[in-house]
Amino acid sequence: MSKMYYRELRCGVPVRFWMGLTLLGSIIAIGLGAAYYMEHNGHWVTGMSNQVVWGLPHVFAIFLIVAASGALNVASIGSVFGGPMYKPLGRYSGLLAIGLLAGGLMVLLLDLGRPDRLIVAMTQYNFKSIFAWNVILYTGFFAIVGVYLWTMMDRSVGKYNRPVGFAAFFWRIALTTGTGSIFGFLVAREAYDAAIMAPMFVIMSFSYGLAFFIMTLITAYIWGDREIGDLRLARLKNLLGVFVGAVLYFVLAYNLTNLYITQHHGIERFILLDGGVYTQMFWIGQILVGSILPLFLLYSPAFEKSRWAIVAASVAVLIGGFFQIYVIVIGGQAYPMNLFPGKEVIESGFFDGQVADYAPTFPEAALGIAGIALSLAMVAVGARVFKVFPETLED
Amino acid sequence: MSNKCGPPSTDRRRFIGGTLAAAGAMTLAPGVILHAVAANDKATAGASGEHRWGMVIDTDRCADGCSACVDACNKEHGLEGQGRPATDAVWIRPVKLKDRQTGHVNRLVMMCQHCEHPPCVDVCPTNASFKRVDGVVLVDRHRCIGCRYCMMACPYKARSFVHEALSNQSVNAPRGKGCVESCTLCVHRIDAGVMRTACQDACEKEGHAAIVFGDLKDPKSEIRRVLKTHDSVQIRADLELNTGVRYLNL
Secondary structure (H helix, E strand, O other), X not given: OOOOOEEOOOOOOHHHHHHHHHHHHHHHHHHHHHHHHHHHHOHHHOOOOOOOOOOHHHHHHHHHHHHHHHHOHHHHHHHOOOOOOOHHHHHHHHHHHHHHHXXXXXXXXXXXXXXXXXXXXXXXXXXXXXXXXXXXXXXXXXXXXXXXXXXXXXXXXXXXXXXXXXXXXXXXXXXXXXXXXXXXXXXXXXXXXXXXXXXXXXXXXXXXXXXXXXXXXXHHHHHOOOOEOHHHHHHXXXXXXXXXXXXXXXXXXXXXXXXXXXXXXXXHHHHHHHOOHHHHHHHHHHHHHHHHHHHHHHHOHHHXXXXXXXXXXXXXHHHHHHHHHHHHHHHHHHOOOOOOOOEEEEEEOOOOOOOOOOOOOHHHHHHHHHXXXXXXXXXXXXXXXXXXXXXXXOO | OOOXXXXXXXXXXXXXXXXXXXXXXXXXXXXXXXXXXXXXXXXXXXXXXXXXXXXEEEOOOOOOOOOHHHHHHHHHHOOOOOOOOOOOOOOEXXXXXXXXXXXXXXXXXXXXXXXXXXXXXXHOOOOOEEEOOOOXXXXXXXXXXXXXXXXXXXXXXXXXXXXXXOOOOOOOOOOOOOOEEOOOOOHHHHHOOOOOOHHHHHHHHOOOOOEEEEEOOOOOOHHHHHHHHOOEEOOOHHHOOXXXXXXXXX
């Protein structure tokens, strides 16, 4: 195999980079302004309430955090599982993982009731809380992936690449297990309280992370006027297809289990049949756009060599993934908790027995989009400052 | 602009290293100082493990249309609504139920059930949600970061998030924007030696006497006598949380 040269990513027209960065900076500034507005006034200015306590910012945050750990997979396949086609992509995989996690955490932090108490979250730990573990898993991820990148970029520490790669791989599995368990460990609500949540989130991360990776990789190489070989893209494309299918399988297993258990028929009916916007998001967003469409684009012989089909499939996976998280997070809260089995609530001072209303507001969306913008800005700056992209990825 | 690969710039590395070190120091320094202050300020616990405070609510006595307990709770703890029911704090609420099979109607009040194994305490990342040794489940408003995970975890929908800035607070219950709160079982009264809750007083004053508060560990207490002589239930008993609030005739 010929030697691989890495080089900072510079686009043909320099002004394009600065214009892009200015645009991302503006989106981030609007998001920060929105966060200030929500914190200053209190959360009543958002769509959130005492019934739907986690809103659109949580959807963005969880989506980005899940995608972050998945983005690292390409590096893991290269250095842990010895895939030579993937190895040159490892540096970018690490950079993207760090960027996505930073974006997700920014959104999560700024949606707290008291973001000024970050230091409390970082110094006071209840080790029975999966949230507390996640604080450690998320911050540790930055450190481990940072060292991992170092072993990939500095030949003097290259011999540690494989053990560090192993550590990063196990850490990322733990991280997504922890994120899924936020819901898996909730006994109160019918949509959650299921061990399958943890592995389902792991496989969701594989899918979203790779979709982000493929989409941004192709964009970066167009941007920098560099070449990617068809064979390498075909590998990534096939892998994405497998991951999309695997997510669909987990969704099927989760829903079939709930359909079997009488106690869970209510929540299943809500999501699958008469939950209004949540039912539409499930069938149209998650299943049609997020699963069936990308599988068609990835496996149809008509699009075998089409790069646009690969990009379109990746975008569809991300849109579907976003709706999947929305249905899990918001749909699971909107459906009322069954405090009194066998009884109908005919009067309540706190919306018992009623499907909760939730309509996201502009500031929530602005904060969430700012998270994506921060991720992309970090990746853009990182790729320009560090040598993460190979000069060419021709086969 | 040249695309040629030049020698690595050490200035840039030094700048990045310096920036990271400065950011790390700025994040940690205030915490180290606060931690040192907190260590010198350990409050002495007034609660005793010899008691377990709890309540029994007789649904047959909970009168239709009555909101005396809710009003008394709001007054006692300074809970002033903003006219926004979805985000206003609710510590105690009436619920009217109809059996789907038999049509039998019940009315009761729901609040924090002061579980022996509270899910809110399990999930709280910073130990802000905690249970006192006498069974009262509370939120430490100085530690709560407002993540709302306890609200996701509570099977009784007992908690509220403070959605706006507050004024004219009651000294009985310090509250704060961005923190989570719920029924304190009138802990300020317990600690002052007044063994009656505001809701219980109001209910009795209305002549219903549907609420009995007391020490579940004291064999001579009224609550123990009622629970021994009547069949009572816990709401969502399947979760095995061993609630401190029990219901009669449900």
